[in-house]
Amino acid sequence: MTDTPHNVEGDAQAPTIEPPTGSTDGSLDAAGRRRAHDIWVAGTEPRDWIAHATDEGAQEMLPRDIDPALRIQSGIAVDDDYVDEPTIIDDERQILNMGPQHPATHGVLRLHLELDGETILRIKPIIGYLHTGMEKTAETLTYMQGGTNVTRMDYLSPLTNELCYSLAVEQLLGVEIPPRAQAIRILMTELNRIASHLIWVATFGMDIGALSMMIYGFRDREAILAFFEKVTGLRMNHNYIRPGGVAADLPEGWEEDVDGIFDVVGAGLDDYQDLLNGNPIFLDRTRGVGVLTPAEAQAYGVTGPVARASGVNFDLRKAFPYSGIEQYEFDVPLGKHGDTLDRYLVRMEEMRQSIRIVEQVLETMPPGDYRTDDRKVTPPPRKRIDESMEALIHHFKLFTEGFKAPAGEVYQAVESPRGELGMYLVSKGGSKPWRLHVRTPSFATVQALPVMMTDQIVPDVIATLASLDPVLGDVDR
């Protein structure tokens, strides 16, 4: 467009400016305005006529006298049309934007609220602020590496993600998992459910004003995270449950550690129920707020504790049992009213039931191997690599190209702390998935927000949203 490159470093020339023609008070006549338009909008004029030399080359600046804001600031023009009488309508409707940085949205959820006074007429959830393309990433990772990817989706229950992914891959492969590995998986995921629900009750209490609840919830979750750290080496994103079993056996003395968790969490749950259940402010803010009927829950795909609080009697651990969970006794708590209070009560009871499952796992932990002995899936023990050529080859193949899964498609779902977490895995026979789709529970829950919140008032948005326990990493993936 222009002959003289004006962004050459150290070569910026002092511009020879021929200012636009116009009157001296700064306003432009028609010709000047057209020329300014040509220069700045259409770009048909040599654009270095007002370039300024800087360290990084020539910088363009707007001419002062055509910037309307500057004209108003310098007093040349007066902006007196900020009150436009005919556009003011005589009702109270307004649009309120909430998020994505609002602390009560538990992440980066954004809500558009249309309000009449304080009543919500319409609400629109806007998501995607945490989208990182994990489904696309999964296509570039081998089946062994995939665990590190999926564990980051729902970051409050990473082990549930890993379990679902591992079960899907094992279905494709057709490998059997030893009983001890299955029991360890149940132990870890149920502890993870308690940890996830504890952080939920902490943030839920905080959102509706019970600030001490937040400290208690985080304190008790710490006991579980310390156990996770001892077993897996990490507090989050463990990559502990892998296709073929788990990464390592439980450490020495794990029984005492789990007993210690019971002491902390079991006593804590009684305290929290004393703290909240009789609190009139808590009850006022939760009872009858954000009601979801069973039919709505089913139509919108809402599952897990939120659907069970509405009275939908469905738990994947009972309906489609996985990883040997059918051998443990536990009850599925159900709500009657589908409101925020019922969601709180259901989750509190779920934590007790999870403790019950973990107690049974503790008593009946079978001996044996913690991963399958199929050498095509599991790397050989370190010792064998020095002795056996086959082991060396298997080890090398596993960590370079990974194992291959036969062609096929599976849908595997597990009961995550937030509902049905499903993975649809398509293989074309290679060592990487052709397609991995993750059906996350929070995505469906966020979608059902308008059903629950229409005709409520603004403070109830906070209480309802907190009671749904959405994790935005889970929504956006």
Add this chain to the structure above:
Amino acid sequence: MAEETTPREDPQEMDEIVEETAAGPRPNDPILAGLAEGFPSVVFTSFNPLVGPRQDTATVSRGELISFVGAVKNAGFETFIDVCSVDHLNRDPRYDVVINLLSMKHTQRLIIKVGVPGDDSTVPSISQIYAGANFYEREVWDLMGIAFDGHPDLTRIVLPDEWVGHPLRKDYSVGSVPVQFKGSHKSS
């Protein structure tokens, strides 16, 4: 669950099991048999994995999708679970839209597949039948570029509005980030 099914030695056998049952619905399943009567052109397949429940799949043409999904809902599949899509790239039709439904009453799942050609990638929307399909169809449109006829608000959902392309398509490269410090390090 594992002891109920027959263990398989060779994972390759999985394909054969699918083939064997591809002729029609399993006779011991009354719900699917009833559906097959009303829709003779729908192909039912069934797959028994080593662990976990049986997986039933129905392959439907685009024209029949709405009436079939309506019939499936009336047959007791009241819960919406999922809509997703798969890009098979060199296959004809190129895409599959996969609808996942659940019957809590009968404790049964049904996966409905619709083939979508690459040069005319539209599918009728089921969001009038299952309200929950709304966001999921937007996600498929956003990431795979399959349009849904009759969807109330078919806009991008997880990507910015001005994004160009549909990343989950197989011909969309993951791209790369230029390396910032490429030059050799000055050794002292």
